Amino acid sequence: xxxxxxxxxxxxxxxxxxxxxxxxxxxxxxxxxxxxxxxxxxxxxxxxxxxxxxxxxxxxxxxxxxxxxxxxxxxxxxxxxxxxxxxxxxxxxxxxxxxxxxxxxxxxxxxxxxxxxxxxxxxxxxxxxxxxxxxxxxxxxxxxxxxxxxxxxxxxxxxxxxxxxxxxxxxxxxxxxxxxxxxxxxxxxxxxxxxxxxxxxxxxxxxxxxxxxxxxxxxxxxxxxxxxxxxxxxxxxxxxxxxxxxxxxxxxxxxxxxxxxxxxxxxxxxxxxxxxxxxxxxxxxxxxxxxxx
Amino acid sequence: xxxxxxxxxxxxxxxxxxxxxxxxxxxxxxxxxxxxxxxxxxxxxxxxxxxxxxxxxxxxxxxxxxxxxxxxxxxxxxxxxxxxxxxxxxxxxxxxxxxxxxxxxxxxxxxxxxxxxxxxxxxxxxxxxxxxxxxxxxxxxxxxxxxxxxxxxxxxxxxxxxxxxxxxxxxxxxxxxxxxxxxxxxxxxxxxxxxxxxxxxxxxxxxxxxxxxxxxxxxxxxxxxxxxxxxxxxxxxxxxxxxxxxxxxxxxxxxxxxxxxxxxxxxxxxxxxxxxxxxxxxxxxxxxxxxxx
Numbered sequence: 001x002x003x004x005x006x007x008x009x010x011x012x013x014x015x016x017x018x019x020x021x022x023x024x025x026x027x028x029x030x031x032x033x034x035x036x037x038x039x040x041x042x043x044x045x046x047x048x049x050x051x052x053x054x055x056x057x058x059x060x061x062x063x064x065x066x067x068x069x070x071x072x073x074x075x076x077x078x079x080x081x082x083x084x085x086x087x088x089x090x091x092x093x094x095x096x097x098x099x100x101x102x103x104x105x106x107x108x109x110x111x112x113x114x115x116x117x118x119x120x121x122x123x124x125x126x127x128x129x130x131x132x133x134x135x136x137x138x139x140x141x142x143x144x145x146x147x148x149x150x151x152x153x154x155x156x157x158x159x160x161x162x163x164x165x166x167x168x169x170x171x172x173x174x175x176x177x178x179x180x181x182x183x184x185x186x187x188x189x190x191x192x193x194x195x196x197x198x199x200x201x202x203x204x205x206x207x208x209x210x211x212x213x214x215x216x217x218x219x220x221x222x223x224x225x226x227x228x229x230x231x232x233x234x235x236x237x238x239x240x241x242x243x244x245x246x247x248x249x250x251x252x253x254x255x256x257x258x259x260x261x262x263x264x265x266x267x268x269x270x271x272x273x274x275x276x277x278x279x280x281x282x283x284x285x286x287x288x289x290x291x292x293x
Numbered sequence: 294x295x296x297x298x299x300x301x302x303x304x305x306x307x308x309x310x311x312x313x314x315x316x317x318x319x320x321x322x323x324x325x326x327x328x329x330x331x332x333x334x335x336x337x338x339x340x341x342x343x344x345x346x347x348x349x350x351x352x353x354x355x356x357x358x359x360x361x362x363x364x365x366x367x368x369x370x371x372x373x374x375x376x377x378x379x380x381x382x383x384x385x386x387x388x389x390x391x392x393x394x395x396x397x398x399x400x401x402x403x404x405x406x407x408x409x410x411x412x413x414x415x416x417x418x419x420x421x422x423x424x425x426x427x428x429x430x431x432x433x434x435x436x437x438x439x440x441x442x443x444x445x446x447x448x449x450x451x452x453x454x455x456x457x458x459x460x461x462x463x464x465x466x467x468x469x470x471x472x473x474x475x476x477x478x479x480x481x482x483x484x485x486x487x488x489x490x491x492x493x494x495x496x497x498x499x500x501x502x503x504x505x506x507x508x509x510x511x512x513x514x515x516x517x518x519x520x521x522x523x524x525x526x527x528x529x530x531x532x533x534x535x536x537x538x539x540x541x542x543x544x545x546x547x548x549x550x551x552x553x554x555x556x557x558x559x560x561x562x563x564x565x566x567x568x569x570x571x572x573x574x575x576x577x578x579x580x581x582x583x584x585x586x
Binding site: 189 | 449458460481487489
């Protein structure tokens with residue numbers, strides 16, 4: 001059993017983007033530039049955005065952080081995005097989710113210029129992903145693909161089971177794994193809350209992506225010997241032994257599942273660490289796109 | 294075993310759109326208007342477009358047919374689409390595929406204003422479909438959904454196997470069937486040319502959508518008793534007994550498969566007949582959208 005180490009792969013992705021960015025800066029005087037919009041003071045969102053900004057610094061990208069009060073008017077937010085859309089200095093735009101309830105997530109995302117949509121949530125980005133066209137892939141599925149690639153995991157003709165049909169993980173994951181690419185070319189089964197016989201379905205899987213958000217859901221009896229298990233869960237569970245008062249749990253009963261696997265991602269330390277690297281890949285691609293056009 | 298009769302369902306869909314269009318004309322002085330672009334003189338394309346125009350007439354829609362020579366310049370085509378995009382009289386635009394080789398299908402489709410993209414091939418339309426937002430659904434998958442609905446086939450929690458991952462049938466079909474809608478909420482397995490153990494996978498299916506384009510591919514031993522079988526294949530096979538010299542064959546070995554099914558679509562007379570009705574639904578929706586905005 002081999003642990004798919006998010007730390008190692010993320011570091012390798014960052015190194016690679018850093019080198020490519022250095023080349024872009026040298027040859028085209030173009031520094032990739034990410035603009036991040038953060039609304040309110042949600043603790044998790046603060047941490048995510050801070051890490052994104054810090055990573056930009058580490059790999060030689062520019063970044064701009066625009067902060068808004070919890071009560072910001074939707075129109076001000078949309079106008080800000082429109083300005084960033086036409087700002088030649090800015091390559092990628094991300095709006096940290098979730099948004100306050102009075103703001104339409106759909107409107108906000110649809111306002112981002114698709115050529116700067118580094119989160120890959122715009123319908124046009126998702127549509128291109130489905131059609132196999134060059135596009136920005138949402139960070140979590142992209143991170144998983146980078147991980148499978150890094151460890152040279154053979155996916156062709158394998159049966160992959162994706163548990164969860166969310167727009168940001170399960171759905172794009174199921175599409176990417178079934179495309180005529182490498183990694184890819186899996187037979188893919190997508191399961192969700194209305195699925196029956198989940199145990200029997202998972203038992204057939206060569207590759208399982210668990211993205212349903214129920215800690216410890218995937219048990220040892222649900223997987224076959226030698227399966228590849230990708231755990232996307234990151235649920236905060238109360239834990240009195242931790243200073244923070246919680247620990248992070250994945251969707252997989254790791255202790256019992258891991259011994260049966262050929263490869264498995266830990267939580268924490270697995271997929272979660274890949275997302276920022278994926279975002280940086282997208283931001284680099286956005287900058288590169290601008291030079292080509 | 295019940296035959297899913299495309300003729301009956303298509304007639305019912307057309308009647309329903311006709312009634313809704315009459316209301317739109319009466320209450321809003323708005324006649325749905327489809328503009329179709331046809332390039333060259335391909336026999337099948339001629340027939341398809343002629344049927345679309347004829348159906349428009351039958352149900353009280355306006356239609357405009359724009360014909361171009363096989364050698365038309367790409368730019369002229371793009372300019373024509375741009376004019377239709379801003380023409381307030383036109384609600385839906387379709388460009389009959391396939392296109393001559395010197396014209397980029399991607400460019401042509403991406404030029405169509407997404408709010409008039411009644412074929413549902415624009416990345417933005419596909420993206421919205423993935424995200425479960427209101428959009429134009431490509432005609433074949435839409436037709437199949439209308440058929441499942443008409444016959445009140447229970448899909449919730451069922452295992453659907455889709456054979457084929459094309460952008461216009463297999464892929465959108467797999468997405469629609471797995472969404473939290475009715476019909477929908479299936480566990481969906483998408484298979485393709487690189488899939489292994491196809492027989493075993495199909496044997497588990499409560500619903501099979503065969504969209505691979507190999508006549509008679511799906512045999513009786515591949516399905517379980519009581520399955521619902523949807524045949525999307527429409528291959529022309531040489532047939533000396535026909536005046537045309539060919540007959541149309543589906544992907545299903547109908548004669549042997551039908552007795553084991555609960556429901557099955559024939560070819561011809563099944564899914565193929567649904568596509569024009571679906572297109573008319575989309576064109577009506579485009580006209581209605583314009584009134585709302």
